[in-house]
Amino acid sequence: MGxxxxxxxxxxxxxxxARADRRQILGGAAVLGALVGLPVHAWNKVREGQDGGAxxxxxxxxxxxxxxxxxxxxxxxxxxxxxxxxxxxxxxxxLEDTAPETPGRVHMGEDRGGLSVLxxxxxxxxxxxxxxxxxxxxxRQHEVLSAYDADAFTGERKDHPxxxxxxxxxxxxxxxxIGGSRELQYELVPGxxxxxxxxxxxxxxxxxDWTAVDxx
Amino acid sequence: xxxxxxxxxxxxxxxxxWAAKELTEKGLKVLMxxxxxxxxxxxxxxxETKAPWDMPFRGEGDAELYAAEYPVQHxxxxxxxxxxxxxxNDKDNPYAVADGTQFxxxxxxxxxxxxxxxxxxxxRWSDYDFGANKADGYGTDWPIRYADIAPWYxxxxxxxxxSGAAEGLPSLPDGKFLPPMALNVVxxxxxEAISKKWPDRCLxxxxxxxxxxxxxxxxxxxxxxxxxxxxxYGAYFSTQSSTLPAAQATGRLTVVTDSLVEAVDYDPATKKxxxxxxxxxxxxxxSSHSARMVFLNASAFNSVHILLRSRSEAFPNGLANxxxxxxxxxxxxxxxxxxxxxxxGFEDRTxxxxxxxxxxxxxxxxxDSKDGDFTRGYSFQGGALQSGWTxxxxxxxxxxxxxxxxxxxxxxxxxxxxxxxxxxxATNRLTLDPAKLDPQGLPMLSIHFEHGDNERRALADAKKExxxxxxxxxxxxxxxxxxxxxxxxxxxxxxxxxxxxxxxxSVLNRWSQSHDISNLFVTDxxxxxxxxxxxxxxxxxxLTARACDHAVSLMKEGAL
Numbered sequence: 027m028g029x030x031x032x033x034x035x036x037x038x039x040x041x042x043x044a045r046a047d048r049r050q051i052l053g054g055a056a057v058l059g060a061l062v063g064l065p066v067h068a069w070n071k072v073r074e075g076q077d078g079g080a081x082x083x084x085x086x087x088x089x090x091x092x093x094x095x096x097x098x099x100x101x102x103x104x105x106x107x108x109x110x111x112x113x114x115x116x117x118x119x120x121l122e123d124t125a126p127e128t129p130g131r132v133h134m135g136e137d138r139g140g141l142s143v144l145x146x147x148x149x150x151x152x153x154x155x156x157x158x159x160x161x162x163x164x165x166r167q168h169e170v171l172s173a174y175d176a177d178a179f180t181g182e183r184k185d186h187p188x189x190x191x192x193x194x195x196x197x198x199x200x201x202x203x204i205g206g207s208r209e210l211q212y213e214l215v216p217g218x219x220x221x222x223x224x225x226x227x228x229x230x231x232x233x234x235d236w237t238a239v240d241x242x
Numbered sequence: 243x244x245x246x247x248x249x250x251x252x253x254x255x256x257x258x259x260w261a262a263k264e265l266t267e268k269g270l271k272v273l274m275x276x277x278x279x280x281x282x283x284x285x286x287x288x289x290e291t292k293a294p295w296d297m298p299f300r301g302e303g304d305a306e307l308y309a310a311e312y313p314v315q316h317x318x319x320x321x322x323x324x325x326x327x328x329x330x331n332d333k334d335n336p337y338a339v340a341d342g343t344q345f346x347x348x349x350x351x352x353x354x355x356x357x358x359x360x361x362x363x364x365x366r367w368s369d370y371d372f373g374a375n376k377a378d379g380y381g382t383d384w385p386i387r388y389a390d391i392a393p394w395y396x397x398x399x400x401x402x403x404x405s406g407a408a409e410g411l412p413s414l415p416d417g418k419f420l421p422p423m424a425l426n427v428v429x430x431x432x433x434e435a436i437s438k439k440w441p442d443r444c445l446x447x448x449x450x451x452x453x454x455x456x457x458x459x460x461x462x463x464x465x466x467x468x469x470x471x472x473x474x475y476g477a478y479f480s481t482q483s484s485t486l487p488a489a490q491a492t493g494r495l496t497v498v499t500d501s502l503v504e505a506v507d508y509d510p511a512t513k514k515x516x517x518x519x520x521x522x523x524x525x526x527x528x529s530s531h532s533a534r535m536v537f538l539n540a541s542a543f544n545s546v547h548i549l550l551r552s553r554s555e556a557f558p559n560g561l562a563n564x565x566x567x568x569x570x571x572x573x574x575x576x577x578x579x580x581x582x583x584x585x586x587g588f589e590d591r592t593x594x595x596x597x598x599x600x601x602x603x604x605x606x607x608x609x610d611s612k613d614g615d616f617t618r619g620y621s622f623q624g625g626a627l628q629s630g631w632t633x634x635x636x637x638x639x640x641x642x643x644x645x646x647x648x649x650x651x652x653x654x655x656x657x658x659x660x661x662x663x664x665x666x667x668a669t670n671r672l673t674l675d676p677a678k679l680d681p682q683g684l685p686m687l688s689i690h691f692e693h694g695d696n697e698r699r700a701l702a703d704a705k706k707e708x709x710x711x712x713x714x715x716x717x718x719x720x721x722x723x724x725x726x727x728x729x730x731x732x733x734x735x736x737x738x739x740x741x742x743x744x745x746x747x748s749v750l751n752r753w754s755q756s757h758d759i760s761n762l763f764v765t766d767x768x769x770x771x772x773x774x775x776x777x778x779x780x781x782x783x784x785l786t787a788r789a790c791d792h793a794v795s796l797m798k799e800g801a802l
Contacts, residue, residue: 094640094641095640095641095644096644096645097641097642097645099642099645099646103645112300115298115299116299116302118306119299119304119305119306119307120305120306120309121299121302121304121305122305123305125305125306125309139306168640168641171640172640172641175638175639175640176638178638179636179637179638180638189635192635192640193635196631196632196634196635196648197300197302198300200631200632200648201294201295201300201301201302202294202295202300203293203295205631206293206294206295207293209645209649210630210631210649212293214291214293214466215464215466216464216465216466216594216595216596217464217465217595218465218594218595219423219424219465219593219594219595219596219597220593220594220595221424221425221426221427221430221593221597222426222427222430222591222593223591223592223593223594224590224591224592225589225590225591225592225651228650229592229650229651230649230650230651231628231629231630231631231649231650231651231652232630232651233294233630233631234466234596235596235627235628235630236467236468236596237467237596237625237627238627238628238629238630238632238652239630239631239632240319240632241627241657242627242628242629242630242632242633242652242655
């Protein structure tokens with residue numbers, strides 16, 4: 027992989043609202059919008075024009091959430107793998123059953139598609155934080171998201187928006203070249219079938235085991 | 243009268259390819275007509291070597307597009323972003339269903355048809371199957387038995403290449419197999435545990451039309467298991483890899499694509515089919531082709547649809563329908579996930595490569611004695627696998643530890659999917675919709691179909707027995723179902739122009755030949771008089787080859 031990768035990587039442990047880049051300043055504008063009672067995306071639409079995609083603050087939130095779920099470790103994490111852009115595309119096209127309206131029917135003519143799922147997650151994370159989630163320090167974000175995640179997977183609530191969003195983050199990562207072929211193993215043409223081999227404890231699974239991906 | 247061709251073959255899928263091959267090799271000049279687009283072997287398998295990250299939607303596909311244009315097709319387990327170009331667009335290819343009918347009609351309109359997307363499972367039927375209608379009175383007696391078709395099974399297997407293990411089972415006769423693909427470590431264990439407790443039950447590897455040895459210009463399987471994208475190795479049987487090159491090698495085959503057969507023309511004076519009327523689906527232009535003989539291989543429901551559309555004064559209710567049974571007694575299989583179990587004890591074992599077939603447990607119920615509270619039987623297909631990264635979608639966790647856990651190969655699990663025989667019933671039938679038209683302006687096909695009580699009782703027993711077998715092998719059952727999935731989802735829709743002894747109660751005779759019209763043959767799934775509980779495609783192929791042989795001898799005798 028090229029040298030440019032590092033600059034793409036999310037600085038998992040260093041992220042801080044104090045060191046704001048341009049996107050984060052836009053995020054700050056969203057914060058202001060939220061404080062004066064405007065929905066975040068409405069505020070940003072005012073600021074940026076209406077392209078129908080995710081607003082800057084939504085992009086920032088997607089990047090933070092992606093990084094918190096799959097951080098950089100000995101392999102690059104979700105941000106380096108381009109997960110936020112994939113999740114945005116996926117939400118706009120209703121993947122992981124995120125399309126608004128009745129199941130099986132995508133609401134047409136509304137470009138934001140499933141981005142409302144992201145809005146719902148943001149609202150709930152802010153409530154859970156008693157603050158603006160994006161403004162929390164990374165360690166606190168990790169705590170809040172862990173608690174939210176645990177609740178999503180153990181609670182009674184059906185159709186939890188975080189399960190869908192997390193599902194898309196996972197899809198985005200493990201179907202990227204980084205996630206599929208470096209974090210996991212990828213072999214398009216195995217060329218043979220071995221029905222019984224030893225499995226080392228520290229193994230990497232196959233992203234090209236299509237049956238496991240579909241039914242595992 | 244001068245004829246353009248000796249034979250017109252309608253459809254280029256599994257049986258159309260076989261008809262073209264057999265008839266051209268026997269010296270006939272054949273026109274094969276395909277309603278869908280051209281797909282060239284290899285060069286047109288455009289997604290074959292793509293990785294998920296090469297695809298706009300990472301192989302998952304555009305859910306918005308699927309909801310709008312592929313609402314039925316995208317439910318197929320083989321339908322992905324990699325394979326969507328091998329399935330029809332539902333919006334452009336509508337069909338009607340009767341009130342209360344749920345029917346997923348999964349179709350592939352293209353050169354090669356569903357031979358490109360099929361599951362490749364290749365099983366012989368036995369006399370338990372061919373004798374079933376006579377034994378219990380459902381449907382009409384098959385006019386053939388295993389001895390009639392056995393040499394044609396040999397002929398087909400020799401040519402297409404079927405890998406499998408000979409097991410000596412009366413309910414699933416052995417064929418001429420290429421070496422089998424091995425059971426994986428867990429499946430091998432389960433096979434042994436089952437046979438120890440139930441000596442009459444056999445778990446064996448799925449008999450599949452994937453080569454385990456090179457064969458006539460086709461390379462062996464590469465263990466990718468992405469067959470439905472198209473395989474440029476030619477390692478699985480498709481029209482393109484197998485029958486089409488053989489037919490083309492004769493120099494006697496003409497292929498046209500994008501051409502929908504509107505109707506078969508009939509001459510009441512000679513009582514013969516004279517050819518077909520065709521609509522170019524791109525230009526709307528109509529044309530006619532004549533031939534001495536017509537083979538319908540358009541897929542079960544489409545061949546029936548063509549006959550229903552081919553109305554005339556002589557046959558006001560559809561061509562070759564003096565019996566009135568055309569369109570009736572359609573079947574599928576009643577299938578469901580009978581059981582899923584976790585299989586502990588193999589945490590330190592794994593596999594390499596993707597075997598393109600699962601396992602099968604052939605029918606063991608109601609063979610020589612009745613041991614179920616239903617008639618006929620069911621079989622299981624399934625397999626054991628280790629979870630991959632998608633299992634993380636069901637797990638709580640975020641961050642480094644979660645990522646590290648998701649990296650690892652997951653736990654072993656095993657599934658058995660039950661396939662129960664679908665009884666032939668007059669009420670399950672295809673008709674022309676009285677009002678709706680398809681985009682070509684032709685009456686739409688209407689499907690009335692429901693699974694019956696016998697199928698439900700069979701699947702209830704299947705659920706119980708599947709769980710018992712998993713548990714006998716040390717598995718922990720986590721789920722299982724006993725209600726059938728909607729009609730069509732086994733992708734074994736068949737019947738509608740059934741074979742039978744009596745022209746008054748059946749459409750075709752024992753040679754897949756119309757009782758009414760001697761030069762009209764229907765050799766796809768439409769000809770089936772019962773459904774058995776194993777995959778039917780190999781039987782369609784064998785009956786096609788047999789019908790071609792008979793047709794050519796009749797032609798040589800001057801009888802056609």
